Amino acid sequence: MTQPTPDSRRRRPRRNGWTNERRKVFLNVLRAWGNVAHAAHVAGMSREGAYRLRRRCPQFARAWDAAMAHDAPPLPVTRRPVTTIEKALVGDPEEVRYHGKRVGYRYRPDGMVGLALLRRLDRLLD
Known part of the structure; x- marks a missing residue:
């Protein structure tokens, strides 16, 4: 009789573990x-x-690698300039690369622009 491998054993899914839905998300x-x-x-x-x-799970590892290799489409080009408030709160888009491929975008708020906005508001209140 052969011993079951860890992946071939059926386990009852835990409510607080990596369910199929959580893996998809x-x-x-x-x-x-x-x-x-x-x-x-x-x-x-x-x-x-x-x-x-x-x-632990080779199938999940393959799906992970496929997700990281996915080349995200470029951000939509807007015809309007980014406002100062948007730049302070959301930030400018910055490409994120993994092994030379674009995998997404990150937004970093600009703290200096936020401080400039606060100074401008302080002057308005004076």
């Missing part, structure tokens, strides 16, 4: 953003748990 967010910590947070799990699952 994680992979979709990872494909869109290219950020493991953000994808795990959106899925309601930890970054460390995602890496443990990747080591």
Whole structure:
């Protein structure tokens, strides 16, 4: 009689573990953003748990690699300039690359623009 492999055993899914739905959410967010910590947070799990699952489940590891290799479409080009408030609160888009391929965009708020806005508001209140 052969011993079952860890992947061939059927386990009852845990309510607080990596359910199929959480895996789908994680992979979709990872494909869109290219950020493991953000994808795990959106899925309601930890970054460390995602890496443990990747080591444990080869099928999930292949899906992870496919999500990271996905080349995201470019941001839509807007005809209007970014307002100062948008730049302070949201930030300018910045490409995120993984192994030379574009995997998403990150937005970093500009703190100096935010401080300039606050100074301008202070002058208006004086």
